[in-house]
Each structure stands twice: as C-alpha cells, then as structure tokens.
Amino acid sequence: MKTHAIARACLLACLPVASIAFAQEGPPGEGGSRRLDRVEITGGRPSDNDLRRKASVSKQVYGREELDRYGDTNVADVLKRLPGISVVDGAVRMRGLGNGYTMVMINGDPAPPGFKLDQLDPSQIERIEVSKGATADQSAQSVAGAINVILKEPPRSSQRDLRLGASYNVESPRPSGTFTLSERMGPVSFTLPLSAFMWLNRQDLDIRRPGLDQNGQAVEARQEAVTRNHGHGFNSAPRLNWKISDDETVSLQGFAQKGWWNNETTVRNDAVYLAPKLDDSSDNEGTWQLLRANAQWSKRLNENQKIELKAGVQDAKATWNNLTIDTPRPVHNVGGNTDRGLTQAGKFSQLVGDDHTVSVGWDLEWRRRNETRTTTVGGVDQLPAVNGEAFRANIDRRAFFLQDEWEINPLWSASLGLRSERIATTSSGIGVDARNSFSVLSPLVHLNWKLDPKGREMVRASVTRSYKPPEITQLMGRYALNVNYPDEKQTNDELNADRVGNPMLKPELATGIDIAYERYMSGGGMFSLGFFHRSINDLIRNVTTLDAPTAIVPVPRYVMRPTNISRATTSGIEMELKGRAGELLPSLFDAKTALNLRTALSVYRSRVKALSGPDARLDQQPPWTGSVGFDYRFSGLPLTVGSTLVYTPGYATQQTERQTLDQWRSRQLDLFAQWTFSPKTSLRFSANNLAPLDNTRLTSVTSGDYTYVARGSRTQLGLALDMKL
Template identity: 65%
Template sequence: MNHSLFDRGLAPVRSFVSPLSTGLGGVPLLAALGLLMVSSAPARAQDVTGAPGAESPSRRLDRVEITGRQQSDTELRRRAPVAKQIYGREELDKFGDTNVADVLKRLPGVNVADGSPRMRGLGSGYTLILLNGDPAPPGFKLDQLDPAQVERIEVTKGPTADQSAQAVAGAINIILKEAPRASQRDLRLGMVYTNDHPVANATFTLGERLGPVSLSLPLSGFQWRARSVLNAARPGTDENDQPVVASQHGNQLNYGHGFNSSPRVNWRINDDQTLSFQGFAQKGWWSTDVRTRPDAVYNTPQLDQDSDNDGTWQMLRGNLQWNNRFTDTQKVELKAGIQDARSSFNNHTYDPDLPIDALGGNKDRSYTQAGKYSQLLGDDHTVTVGWDLEWRRRTETRTTLVDGEPQLASLNGEDFGARIQRQAFYIQDEWEINPQWSTYFGLRQERIVSTSRGIDVDVRNVSSVLTPLWHLNYKIDPKGKDIIRGSLTRSYKAPELTQLMGRYTLNSKYQLETETNDELSPDRVGNPALKPELATGLDVAYEHYLAGGGLFSLGFFHRNINNLIRNVTTLEPASALVPVPRYVLRPTNFSRAQTSGVEVELKGRAGELLPWVFDPKTALNLRSSLSVYRSRVKAVSGPDNRLDQQQPWMGNLGIDYRFTGLPLTTGANLSFTPGYITRQTNRQTLETSRTRSLDLFAQWTFSPSTSMRLSANNLAPLDTQTLTAVGSDYGYVERRTRTWLGVSMDMKL
C-alpha cells in the first residue's frame, strides 16, 4: 500500500504499531420470458410466478414443465433473461454456515462488511436486498438468518422493471423455503466456538401437505459470541503538555441470542388459482462490552472510555399473494404486505468525570400493495404491466443523561420522525426474437415523497425517477453454450430514513454542548433535504458453459452517478442548540462520480478445466473469481478519490473434493482484498489494510438422512487496521479477530 499517510508527519505512530499492510496493489416493447425463463421443474415455475402452481401464461413454459427435469443452478443461470447468478442448497449448506451473510462473503463479486453484503465494491445501500422478490424490510439482518430457511440466492447484476430500481450495484434476492410437496421433519443442531465457551444454534423445519394446502414452519434459534482486541493511537499531549502519541489498548466482546421463523402456507384453489401467505419473524437481544486502558496519562486528546451497550431488535412481516391464470395467455398477480420493525438500546459509558447514560429506540412500520398483469402476445412476446405502492413511517426517541443531567435539554426525549410514500408503475416486454437473440425492455416510473419532522424540523421533499431498462442476449451457438449479454439501465439509491432524521447527536467523547470537539470526533445530524442518487449503467458480459456443468464468465460494468451522498464534516457556528462552534458530520448530496470494473469467474470439474493435469473422473471441483474496480468522485482531487469502501480488487479461490469409496467431502475457500486509501474530501483520507479469509469444511454422510459437518472459518486471520487523517491529525485503530470452529448435525426425521 502507498504509505504516504505515514510519511507526511505520521512517523511517531511507527513506534506504537507496524505500518499498514501493503496491498497487491420507437422500439417495440421487448422481452424474453420464453425459453430463457423456462424451467422444466416446478421450482422454476416458482421462479417466474413467486408461488407454487401459479404458472406462466407462456405456452413454452407449459410445454417444458411437462418434462419434470430438475435443472441445476448453472442451467437456470444460462436460461435467465438477465445476467444472474443462482446458488441453491449445495452452496448454502457447503460450509455449515450459521448465517446467510457468511454464505454471501464467498460468492463472486460480493463482500460483506458489518453484516451487510456489498456488490462491486460499493458500500451499503447500493446493493438491493430482496426477500422473495420484494425489498427487505428495515431491521432485516442477513447475519442472523439461518441458511436452512433459504431455498436459494439469486444475484442479479442489473435492475428489472418489476422489482425496485434501487439496485445501482445489483440485487441479492433471498428466496425463502417453499412449502413442501410431502411431509417433512428436518433438524439441524450446531455448535460454534470462537472464545470463552461454545454457543449453540438449531433449526427445525416442519412441513405438511393437506390436500390442496401445503405449509412449512421453520424455526431457528441461535447464539453468538465474539471477542476482538483493539489498539488505538492519536497525536496528543502528556501531563506536561509535551507532544506524544497517545495510545490505548482494549478489547470488545459481542454476544447475544435470537430466533427467526419464516412460515409459509400455499393453497391451490384450482388449476388456475393459488393463494399463498409468507411470514417472517426475527427477534434478538445483543450486548457489546468495551474495556480500554490508556498507556499513560494524557491531557489530550479525548480517548474512548469503558462502556456497556445492550439492546434488542424485532422484525415482523406478512405477505399475502393471489395468482390467477385466466387463460393460457393471461394471468394476474396481486400482493399485499405489512411490516413492523423496532429496536431499543441502553448504553452506559464509564467516564469517571462525566458518566453518560443513553437509552431510546425506534419504530419502523410500512404497508405495501402491488400487482401485475401479464399477456402473451403471439408466441414470442410477454408484456407485463404493474404497480408497486409503499407507505412507510419511522419514529425515533432518545434520552441522554450526562452525570445525571439531560444533554441537549430541548431535544432530550423528544420524538423525531420521517415518512416515505412511494408509487411505482412499470411496463416490460420480454421478446424471444429467434433461437439466438432475445431482449427485454422495461420502463419504471417512481415517485417518492419524504417528510421529516422534529424539533425545528419540518421538511417535505418530492422526487420522481424514470428508469428505462434494456437487456439484450445473444447466443453465439443455438444451444446456448456461449452467450453475450448487454444491458443499459437507469437505477437510483434513495436516502435512508435514518439519514433524513434531523436529530442532533453529540459525540460521546465530547458530551458537553459547551465544549468544542475535534474534527475526528464530530457530532452527527441528519439531512431532511437529501435527494436520491441517480445512476446510468452499462453492463456487458460473455458466458461460456462447459459440457460438464462448469462455466467461464467475463463481465464489464460502468456507472455514472449523480447527486452522490457522502458524509461531510464541517465546523458549524454556535447556535441556540449548541452555544459553541462544533464539528458536525452531515450526509450531503456531495458530487458526481463514476465507477467501472471487470469481473471474471471460472468454475467446474478439475478434469474439465485442467484435463492435462487431472483425470476426468477426479471428484475435484474448482472455482475462482477476480474483480477489479476503479472509481472517481469529481469533487475530490486525486489520487485515491474513489467511492467509499470500494477496494481496488478482490479475489476468491475455492476447491471441493469427494473421496472415492468414502462418504466424505471436503473443501476450502480463500478470499483476499488488498489495502487501499480513500480520499473522502480534500482534507480527509482513510487508509484501510488488506483482509483475508480462509474457510475449511468436511462433511461425513452417515446415511441419506443423517450427516455431520465440521468447519473452520477465518483461519489465520490478518489484523485489520484503519488510519483516518485530517491535516496533521490522525486516528489509528487496529482490530484482531479470532478463528471460529463449528460442528453441525443434519437429520431428516
């Protein structure tokens, strides 16, 4: 990595830690729902309709459905009308993961930070998370969802009109398990150890079919416990006001427990109508204990204090869907849903002079209603028109006491709220031009009305986003072994409701409003005037499918982003609320930006990929991916004026091997990201160290109904280091994590 941050007057920190690690450096409406969306299995019908028995109006779909052949994930990917990666049970179960976030971190072009998946190196919010094709509700936690409750994961590189266009980087669709066709009793028991003592997890799935009604009731319970070692350093002064590097050491313990369930009921009313209900419930209790100790007594700066932090979260969701196929060429789908998410927190900071107690919570409720009508025109066009409506409201309350006295008395305990009303209408045409050419054209219009209220805050914003979408596929050979895909799309990223909230929050290191803070410890406040980010995108990909089920993919993407939102720190003058000037961090429509990248993926049987090395019968599978990213924020001078948290490149390498004559399968996966520097503003830079993750697993199958899996995640972890610099001031943080070991038993009862 470029060590210029250390070279510019930061040399004293070398006496405290090693330098950061170096990185390796007039057109008809179009579409292709015909053969490209075909699946011969009932599971594929679900792909199109979202409910069992709700079949497509396409005659081609009816004809293929008769064959009853279950298609692989690779085959479903090949037939998709847009660039899409599909991962089913094999990938979900392979490493014995206890949460979906750990599954996602090994997928090509996906990395996970703070439990949130990110595609194409873009930070949280640019990747659309879907649950059964609908935007995931607030409070939904992928790192607390058991893979046993998931049917498959679909990773789409570009938006489509019938889903939200908030997919600048792409979309990850989590398809929950369907109701079974026969009785089902599955039990998974697991245990994980990372420090102190093991923690347990379990999932039980009950499935029944009673005549035309089928139901599924999965229930998961889980615990977690993780400890990390923290080291921090900043320039400061000692007891004699002499300049020193003020350093402290400590540890952070995260632990908690929770449960989730995703019940589903399907009712096949007749051959043409189905009614389904999909629920989702998630609740958890968390704690974070921080203990620190300074290396000496310092006058400046303010360092972190010991703290105990506890809280809860809860998310409830219910969706009702009705499908009716009027004729072989017409069908309608209606959906309605309600979501309720809430959380609470109780934080205590053990400052010997001014102890802080903060407690509060938030509530987020939304209602959705959607529908679409599909019409088959001739044998080649499927035209769909639809709508998508949402009403969402969030309220927050917070009470903070400093040494028993209210902090910011005029705000303390007061409610702040924000609302969003979203109306979307769309039309799309999927057209199979001939056996080699197919195309998709969509047009989606969304109107978003946001309001924010609170003390001295009453703001209303209206924005309208028109998103044209065009996807084109060309099969170089009629059998579809070689495909070229291209897309021109418009997408957007709406501000989060938390960003619109106008509540002013003081930094915990400078908890008195009568004292001035420093630039690296700013206060926080929302911005009710934020506008959506708009992105215009180009995607081109070549896919080659091998005879043995492997594939090679090479893709390129480019995005132009307007109204880029970035957190900006400014020194704001004294006001009636805060009587002294203080540094404040505020989300702002900051600039325009561009980002581009190249993504390569190769996977398949070793004997097919490397026939000169391995025998064709060798039960060894290989997979690899490499993604290279570049970006530029125009309002910031280069170099390193990249988008936040976008690494220069990332790579994955994995193997799976099934032993001959033994019911044993083993595998490993290695992922790596280099270190990099991000120039966030012309004054502030953030330097991040390289990261590495090595995971192993071994599965022993005792019988068709019983298997055991051993796993080790994050073997030989690297310390992660960040260095934030503003002028001559800087803050350095090093974090050390641990390997976790797991064992699980799967049983079909």
C-alpha cells in the same frame, strides 16, 4: 447494430482466455444427455447453472450445494464467499460499492428495515439470486445490483428436517438449531421453520491518536480495548400455498425475527494524556424485533393472460441502553425506534403473439419511523431543548412499470422495460419540519445473444437507469453529540464530530451498462467474463464542517452530515470460473476425479469528480478482490473436504478534500469437512477466518490529526449435524 458490435467485441476479447479452459469440451449433445438424466434423478429440479443460463437478465444462482457447503449458521457468512460480494460491518456490498448501493430482497420484495442477514439460517432458504442489473418489475434501487433471498417453498411431500450446531470463537461454544416441519394436505401445503441461535465473540483493539502527555509534550496516545459481544435470538419464516385450481393459487408468507444483544468494551490507556479525549469503557445492550406478513394471489385468466396481486405489512422495533463507565461523568443513552410499513403491488401479463409477454403493474409502499432518545451526562439532561423528544420520518413510494419479454428469434431475446418511481418524504421533530420529493424514470434494456442454439455460450448486454435513495435515518434531522464530547458547551475535534441528518437530500441517480460473456460446459462447469460501468449523479457522502454556535449548541463544533457533493463514475471487470478439475485442467486431472475448482477475480476503478488526488474513489471500493476455492470427495469414503480463500489488498480513499481513509489488506480463509453417514444424516466441521489478519484503518485529516484502529479477530470453529427425520 451498435449493441451487436459491442457484443462481438466482448466475445472476441473473451475467446483467448476461455479457449484454455474449453479446449477439451465434448460435443454439446453428450453434455445435454447427461444433464437430462441428472435432472430426472433429482426429481426435475434444475441446476444452479440451468437457472442462471435461462434467466432473462444476467444473474448468479446459488442453491443448496453452496448454502450447505460450510455448514454456516447465518447467510452473511455464505455471501462473503460469493464472487463480487463482500460483507463489511454487517452490510452486504456488491462490486466494491458501499452500503445502500446493493438492494437486498426477500422473495423479490425489498427487505424490511431491521432485517439482519447475519441472523438468518441458510437452512430456511431455497436459493440466493444475485442480479447485476435492475428490471422493470422490481425496484430500481440497485445501482450495484440486487441480492434476492428466496425462502423455502413447501415441498411436494411431508418432511421433518433438524439441524443442530455449535460455534466457538472464545470462552465456550454457543449452540444453534433449526427445525423445519413441512406438510401437504391435498391442495394446501405449508412449511414451518424455526431457528434459535446464540453468539459470543471477542475483538482486541489497538487505537492511536496524536496527543499531549501530562507535561504538554507531543506524543502518540495509545489505547487498548477488548470488546465482548454476545446475544441470542430466534427467527421463523412460515409459508402456506393453496392451489385453488390449476389456474389460481394463493400464497401466505410470514417472517419473524427477535433478538437480544450485549456489547461490553473495556479500555486501558498506556498513560495519562491531556489530549485528545479517548474512548471510555462502556456497557451497551438492546433488542430488535421484526414482524412481516405477505399475501399473494395469482390467477391465469386464460391461455394468454395472468394477473398477480400482492400485499404486505411489516413492523420493526429496536431498543438500546448505552452507558459509558469508569468515568467521572458517565454518558447514559436510552432510546428506541419503530418502523412500520404497508406495501401493495400488482402485475397483469399478456401474451402478444408467440414472441412477446407484456406486463404492466404497480408497486406502492408507505413507511413511518418514530425515534425517541434520552441522553444524560452525569445524571443531567443533555441538550434539554430536544432531549427525549420524538422525531418522525414518513416515506410514500409509488412506482408503475411496463415490461416486454421478447423472443426475437431462437438466438436473440430481449427484456425491455420502463419504470417510474416517485418518493415523497417528510421529517419532523423539534426545530425540524421538512418535506422532500423526487421522481426517477428508469428505462431498462437487457439483450441476450446465444452463440449456439442450446444456449451454452452467450453474450448479455444491459443498459439500465437505477438510483440509491437516502436512507430514512439520513433524512431525520435529529442532532446527536459525539459521545467523547458530551458537553454541548465544549468544542469537539474533527475526528470526533457530532452527527445530524439532512432532510433535503436528493437520490443518487446512476446510468449503467453491463456486458458479459458466459460459457456453460458440458460437464457442469461455467466461465464468465463481464464489464460494467456506472455514471452517478448527486453522490451522497458524509461531510464534516465546523458549525457556528446555535440555540441548541452554544459553541462552535464539528458536525458530520450527509451531503450531495458531486458526480462520480465506476467501472469494473469481473471473471468467474468453476467446474470439475478434469474438465478445467484435463492435462493434470483425470475426468473422474471428484475435485471441483472455483476462482473469481474482480477489478474496480472509480472517480469522484469533486475530489482531487489519485485516491478519489467511491467510498471504500478496493482496487481489486479475488477468491479461489475447491472441494474434494474422497473415493471410498463418505467424506468431502474443501476450502475458500478471499483476498482484498490495502487501499486509500479520499473521502473529502480534508479527510482520507487508509484500509489495510484483508484475508478470509475458510475450510470444511463433511462426513455423510447416510442420505439422511451428515456432520460438518468448519473453521472460518483461519490465520486472521487485523482489520486496520487509518483516518487522517489535513491538519495532521489521525485515528489508527486495528481490530484483531479470531478463528470461528463450527460443528453442524443435519438430519432428515
């Protein structure tokens, strides 16, 4: 009864807003007929809205139309335009929450370490699913939600697809290309995509710190820097499906990614300062490599029973070679890491009567990370006691789950689940030998209430238990000196702290509730309004302290380490509206106008209990973010144009009692134009980050010290030619 009352309250709150957009909607039957005809024409593929509407949990689905709209060459550029998602420093975030709160998956399995979304071509993807709540048969490591990247399935017939592209940011264009070969031979089908890419971009930095000039007078020390980042790489995601019989299938999925990068930073100080120590010019280069193979066997035992078994192996490697230059004592850091893992999972499903599908299963993972790092200062070993020594960390994860998909009646359905996960970690190296383990029991309840028999209008409600485990790099106890203060006998400052891991970190546990109202219009439009709340225990945050001298570091130095500091809460309201202009605004546009509109608005609030002040929010969570966009197809011309604007206001975050981060506003304006020569050939032009704003941050501490950094970015131009051969 309580859930029923909550759902009705949410519905009543949504109706005044929704009625504006839905006043002119036609009878459901007419819309249903049109959608059926369209599905038949496209070979039976359901639309993104159909997949979203029929899902047992709240999720957003984005298929080829969204993936291809701007001709993007990497998935990160696609994600940053989606409602409720942002990409900050290469990390994907949902609901304004920081890195690690969002689970990134590939085909339903957690993405392996080293996986780079900004180096994956959208042409290798079938669709992207954005889930707002965890389910029992997938990992509960999704406090904010989960992004599931579904790689391309082998098609029903032979295909040859080619995409050639070029992007320009500075100096000269950089090419990219993807070729996909797909074949079907009787019961066996396969797809083999291969992508190669290059990139080159530049950032201009303005850095400021309070300091002392040559005469010891207080001044603002200023430094200008130019960062030139370039590299190249390739990736491939081959897949083979073998239909042994109508009841038995085998699927093999591979993934390979390899890349080389180089980052050159040239700095110029506007004067000579006694203090503070500013950054030096540097030349950094490295590589990354990721190999992954998965196998899945599925067999229907009879009309009521089905079993699935999965196994996978992965190997990730990275190397780096970092050198400061134009300094009397250059710091040279050389190292690498390997991260190897095995996974094994299984699920048995049983149809109970006509209403329940009960599933039980397991999910096992073993990972080992090894890291070596050698640092010299002016050719002399830094921290001789640990320099060059290997550090290791192991993770053993075991999960078991029970899930019940229940069709209560034609209007009500539920997904009930229970998942138990146990994670044991070990971390070892010079002076470090720690073991840690924790268990998480996650009850999960999802309810769907259809307000009409066709499911065009519904309310969803979820109660979930999820968690955010410590990252394996946070658990490793290696001590790393700050590059600006590389001499262990010299005291550093609070804003140039050393770093060290914490093997005894506990996971963040979150209890959450989600309520959403969804309306699917007859012409293909959609409106949703949702509310979420999360209560988080054992929040992890980096804390800087002044540590006493040790055998490794003989003087007091500031050290930053991840720490469980507090409890926290976060809540938000999320709105999304999209559809044809004639359906959303019938008084302004004709029903036949080929103009699609979309808009989204998310409002967030959070509170860290252990911190005081009005800005004690979760790390880098903005107060709100919004987006608007359109695409228009010209009548009589094979030309489609469109644009999207994403805006986030400036805000401050109280990170600790001593440290505050101020983030300036951000704006992302993108546009595209597509000319379709034939059903098999099209050309797209795109311009991303038009009229860019500087990415500006101010980090300050109670002592009065601060670091101001403004990063200037540039517009990215792109050209992509798509051909079906």
